[in-house]
Amino acid sequence: MAQQSELSSNVDLDEIDRIIIDELVSNARISNATLAQRAGIAPSTALLRTRSLVERGILTGYHAEVSLGAVGRTVQALISVKLRAHDREKIDTFVQRIPQLPEVLSMFHVSGGTDYLLHIAVGSTDALRDWVLDYLATDESVGHTETTLVFAHHLGNRGPLPFDDMIS
Structure with a gap:
């Protein structure tokens, strides 16, 4: 859908x-x-x-807004996921399953060499490694992943653009 x-x-x-x-x-x-x-x-x-x-x-x-560090989720990562094949049934299963996992903060469907970008938060680098192994490396629809650790996350403006920026 x-x-x-x-x-x-x-x-x-x-x-x-x-x-x-x-x-x-x-x-x-x-x-x-x-x-x-x-x-x-x-x-x-x-x-x-x-x-x-x-x-x-x-x-x-x-x-x-919850402080992830205050609730034990001190390690954040962005994980690029490239699917093995673009089979609609496997894509739908992946899209329904992954965002429901408690470690996933956001999942983005993106263009370019990556199909999906995941933002996750876990308690340790060991937990991060295990999560990638348990939920991505063993998923038959996943062809490749690349994990990037997040050192800091700064929120940007979530409201509308200033009126002057919308005119151009």
């Missing part, structure tokens, strides 16, 4: 929508009253505007 693609960059967002999005990206636990104040609108309007952003598929969820 094909996954729904991202919304196009020409989504109709006005200045108030952008302020609401930026504030929620910065702090999803912000109170509606504070959000309204920062957007320069009434609290009832802020609530309606936020609901509209959810209904339009622009805001897709709220979540807590």
Whole structure:
């Protein structure tokens, strides 16, 4: 089954929508009253505007950020995966199975010499080696993997591009 693609960059967002999005990206636990104040609108309007952003598929969820190191997942890695063959049934099985594993933070379907890029977090380099052996090296659909250790992960901007950048 094909996954729904991202919304196009020409989504109709006005200045108030952008302020609401930026504030929620910065702090999803912000109170509606504070959000309204920062957007320069009434609290009832802020609530309606936020609901509209959810209904339009622009805001897709709220979540807590967990410190991976604080919960024992001190080793992060990016693993490039090249599949052995591009058989639809094997691809579907791989795509359904791998993201469900508890160590997997994200899985990306990518272009180029790699088919998938996995971001995983585990407790040690031994656990990383064992994970690659247990879940990738023994998978008959996987032809090649390359593991890169992550020394630091810095989040970027998760909100819309500034208006000026969208004009070009």
